[in-house]
Amino acid sequence: MSSVATTVPPLSRPAAPAPLPARRRRRRPRAAMVMTHVALVVSGLAWMYPFLWTLGSSLKGTDEFFGRGLNPLPSQLLWSNYQQAWEQASFGTYFINTLLITIGTCVGTLLVTAMAGYVLARAPFPGRGIFLFLISATLFLPHGYTIIPIFDLMEKLGLLNSLFSIIIVQAAGGVVFGTFLFMGYFQTIDSELEDAAKVDGASFHQTFWRIMLPLSGPMLATVGLFTAISAWNSYFIPLVFTLARPEQRTLSVGMYAFIGENSTQWTLLCAGSIITLVPIIALFVMLQRFFVNGLAGAIKG
Amino acid sequence: MNVRRESLAGRMWTARWSYAYALPMLALLLVFIVYPIAASLGYTLYKWNGIGDPTDFVGLDNFRRVIDDSIFWGALKHTFLYVAIVVPVQLFLALGLALVLNQKKLKFASFYRTVFFLPVVTSAAVIGVVIQLLFSNFGDVINNILRDLHVTHGYIDWLGDPRFAMGIIIVIGIWHTLGYNLVYFLAGLQTIPEDLYEAAKLDGAGRFASFRYITVPMLRSVGIVIVLLALVGSFQVFDMVQVLTNGGPYFATEVVNTYIYHLAFGGTGDVDPDVGLASAASFFYGILLIALSVVQVVVLRSLARRRAAK
Numbered sequence: 387m388s389s390v391a392t393t394v395p396p397l398s399r400p401a402a403p404a405p406l407p408a409r410r411r412r413r414r415p416r417a418a419m420v421m422t423h424v425a426l427v428v429s430g431l432a433w434m435y436p437f438l439w440t441l442g443s444s445l446k447g448t449d450e451f452f453g454r455g456l457n458p459l460p461s462q463l464l465w466s467n468y469q470q471a472w473e474q475a476s477f478g479t480y481f482i483n484t485l486l487i488t489i490g491t492c493v494g495t496l497l498v499t500a501m502a503g504y505v506l507a508r509a510p511f512p513g514r515g516i517f518l519f520l521i522s523a524t525l526f527l528p529h530g531y532t533i534i535p536i537f538d539l540m541e542k543l544g545l546l547n548s549l550f551s552i553i554i555v556q557a558a559g560g561v562v563f564g565t566f567l568f569m570g571y572f573q574t575i576d577s578e579l580e581d582a583a584k585v586d587g588a589s590f591h592q593t594f595w596r597i598m599l600p601l602s603g604p605m606l607a608t609v610g611l612f613t614a615i616s617a618w619n620s621y622f623i624p625l626v627f628t629l630a631r632p633e634q635r636t637l638s639v640g641m642y643a644f645i646g647e648n649s650t651q652w653t654l655l656c657a658g659s660i661i662t663l664v665p666i667i668a669l670f671v672m673l674q675r676f677f678v679n680g681l682a683g684a685i686k687g
Numbered sequence: 688m689n690v691r692r693e694s695l696a697g698r699m700w701t702a703r704w705s706y707a708y709a710l711p712m713l714a715l716l717l718v719f720i721v722y723p724i725a726a727s728l729g730y731t732l733y734k735w736n737g738i739g740d741p742t743d744f745v746g747l748d749n750f751r752r753v754i755d756d757s758i759f760w761g762a763l764k765h766t767f768l769y770v771a772i773v774v775p776v777q778l779f780l781a782l783g784l785a786l787v788l789n790q791k792k793l794k795f796a797s798f799y800r801t802v803f804f805l806p807v808v809t810s811a812a813v814i815g816v817v818i819q820l821l822f823s824n825f826g827d828v829i830n831n832i833l834r835d836l837h838v839t840h841g842y843i844d845w846l847g848d849p850r851f852a853m854g855i856i857i858v859i860g861i862w863h864t865l866g867y868n869l870v871y872f873l874a875g876l877q878t879i880p881e882d883l884y885e886a887a888k889l890d891g892a893g894r895f896a897s898f899r900y901i902t903v904p905m906l907r908s909v910g911i912v913i914v915l916l917a918l919v920g921s922f923q924v925f926d927m928v929q930v931l932t933n934g935g936p937y938f939a940t941e942v943v944n945t946y947i948y949h950l951a952f953g954g955t956g957d958v959d960p961d962v963g964l965a966s967a968a969s970f971f972y973g974i975l976l977i978a979l980s981v982v983q984v985v986v987l988r989s990l991a992r993r994r995a996a997k
């Protein structure tokens with residue numbers, strides 16, 4: 387991280403000294419660039435301060451936690467906080483639950499929205515207009531506290547207190563936005579490939595699964611990332627659906643339960659926060675390249 | 688064309704796989720979004736604590752009670768204040784940052800993008816814990832600094848003081864969701880063809896002229912979507928308030944969604960849950976928002992027409 391603080395190194399020196407006027411013209415943007423980096427690093431550090439403080443605090447002892455105040459740096463690195471959070475505070479169990487829920491929600495949302503987005507964009511059917519109107523209208527209707535009818539419904543279906551119930555409710559929550567994004571993206575893909583596949587005798591299914599879906603990589607990454615962020619972090623739905631089953635809690639729910647049960651072990655809580663953060667940050671870093679491109683693709687359409 | 692003469696049933700049969708592909712999405716939508724909305728519309732007519740089946744029919748009385756409740760109007764005021772500050776400040780900062788990070792020559796742009804996106808991927812639960820620890824346990828440090836600078840004399844309980852709590856929530860709100868707007872703007876900027884800028888440069892246009900005559904008009908349609916998304920998100924602000932102050936102290940930070948939540952699940956103190964009242968408040972708020980968005984569309988249309996007339 388510290389390597390970033392060093393400002394732009396000149397990429398390559400010209401072999402022969404450049405003529406003076408040309409040099410002068412280049413120098414000014416470079417100074418501006420240095421200033422830009424300084425401003426970005428300073429504001430970035432301030433922006434990240436709560437994270438740095440949490441990271442530091444997760445390695446502090448309890449005395450030091452209170453003694454050092456706003457200084458994020460620990461005097462020694464107490465890695466055992468992580469082991470304790472993982473084992474004693476059940477963050478390990480919560481982690482596995484959260485991981486399963488996130489994977490399930492992502493797979494479900496991606497399949498459902500990619501298929502619906504594809505037929506809306508590329509394989510029109512009678513009633514498409516009504517379908518589109520219906521999904522647009524739900525964006526404007528107040529969702530309010532619809533968790534109560536959903537809870538009743540799951541209870542009647544006998545699905546309560548299972549990870550599956552959390553997955554299906556969360557997947558349903560993201561289908562409209564995801565379908566719109568996929569629809570926008572599929573509309574921009576050139577129809578030549580699809581036509582060529584049809585000429586070669588590819589079926590409807592082959593066209594979708596073998597050609598269109600693999601082509602939609604950036605959008606899979608974008609919708610996948612949106613879904614993963616909201617599934618990994620969601621608090622309310624897992625809270626309501628795991629009230630009777632503490633062993634099915636997710637990280638967010640477990641963290642609040644931990645405060646209620648142990649109001650003094652703040653350093654373990656900080657370690658738990660870092661455990662919660664690292665996977666989703668890693669996912670963002672991996673997918674961010676596709677993410678902006680995918681969004682740009684959907685906007686164009 | 689032949690296709691047009693085909694019967695509806697025939698066309699539907701031809702498109703049978705399209706229906707099959709759209710079906711899972713439609714099923715989820717009907718079961719988990721449309722049905723619950725319809726069901727909670729029914730609840731608005733009952734006095735019901737959410738246990739068993741609703742039986743105590745009260746007609747439109749719940750709506751009257753919401754309109755008569757000063758806490759509801761207070762919550763509405765706080766929500767509008769939140770939206771009125773968060774949306775413009777956040778969009779301004781996000782656009783500025785996106786313009787800086789979109790420069791081709793800027794190195795480490797993706798690293799900076801990650802830094803400013805970090806709060807978005809962080810759960811409200813983690814932010815709530817960390818910010819509370821920072822303010823309530825170490826508010827002393829900030830208090831001492833302020834006292835040494837002679838800004839204040841006395842102890843301030845940041846999140847527990849009605850004068851500061853809402854301000855802190857607004858600042859954290861800007862910090863938390865700025866990243867989304869940043870990547871939306873970055874995506875929008877990427878859709879502007881590079882040759883437009885090249886051409887402008889050849890014509891001797893400066894940076895400001897390129898921004899004014901290329902970036903702004905090209906970003907307009909994307910920009911409207913970004914503004915709409917930011918508005919929708921801010922009007923539904925909930926979890927940050929819930930984890931930071933739970934609407935307190937003394938309802939000083941109660942926003943509409945926390946108000947509804949407290950009605951539905953029983954709030955602070957000995958208030959009994961009242962799902963009917965909560966549903967009524969939620970619908971009343973929804974109607975207000977729909978009315979607002981209609982006004983907004985009308986205003987945008989007339990502005991566009993005036994521009995076209997010029």
